[in-house]
Amino acid sequence: MNNLCMTAIAAAFSVALMAQQTELKGDAAKGKQYFNAYTCYGCHGFSAQNGPGRNRLNPMKMSQSGFIGLVRTPTINQMPSYSAKVISDQQLADVWAYLKTLPDAPAAKDIPLLQQIKAEAAK
Numbered sequence: 001m002n003n004l005c006m007t008a009i010a011a012a013f014s015v016a017l018m019a020q021q022t023e024l025k026g027d028a029a030k031g032k033q034y035f036n037a038y039t040c041y042g043c044h045g046f047s048a049q050n051g052p053g054r055n056r057l058n059p060m061k062m063s064q065s066g067f068i069g070l071v072r073t074p075t076i077n078q079m080p081s082y083s084a085k086v087i088s089d090q091q092l093a094d095v096w097a098y099l100k101t102l103p104d105a106p107a108a109k110d111i112p113l114l115q116q117i118k119a120e121a122a123k
């Protein structure tokens with residue numbers, strides 16, 4: 001088994017362990033401030049919809065503990081890790097609560113301009 005695989009298993013295991021802890025109460029208004037102050041928006045976008053794959057944090061489908069765990073120990077090295085000295089669990093619970101309040105992107109069929117462009121292109 002290679003190192004990457006072992007790391008992935010270790011990460012999955014620690015996330016699973018953390019999932020058993022109780023949830024912190026998140027404050028979305030504070031979370032918005034932290035999302036900006038800690039420059040999460042710089043890579044994830046103000047909508048949290050930037051990028052493909054797991055760079056996209058909206059819609060937020062991770063559990064709170066899973067989210068905190070991945071910010072502490074990202075599985076991908078493009079995502080900087082943030083220790084508890086930098087941003088506390090409570091602060092990340094606030095960020096998570098904030099991400100949960102963000103509206104999801106509309107479906108393609110619900111974007112009038114896109115439909116208009118498609119109609120024009122089909123002519």
Ligand code: HEC
Binds near residue numbers: 038041071073082
């Ligand atoms: C320097 C750019 C950068 C900054 C700043 C950044 N992220 Fe990320 N983050 C990324 C990238 C890139 C990915 C995912 C890459 C991929 O999936 O290929 C990611 C992934 C994640 C993931 C999923 C990690 C995983 O392993 O699945 C979480 C959760 C996350 N970011 C939260 C945050 C939060 C919260 C902040 C602010 C405290 C933040 N990020 C700041 C670049 C950044």
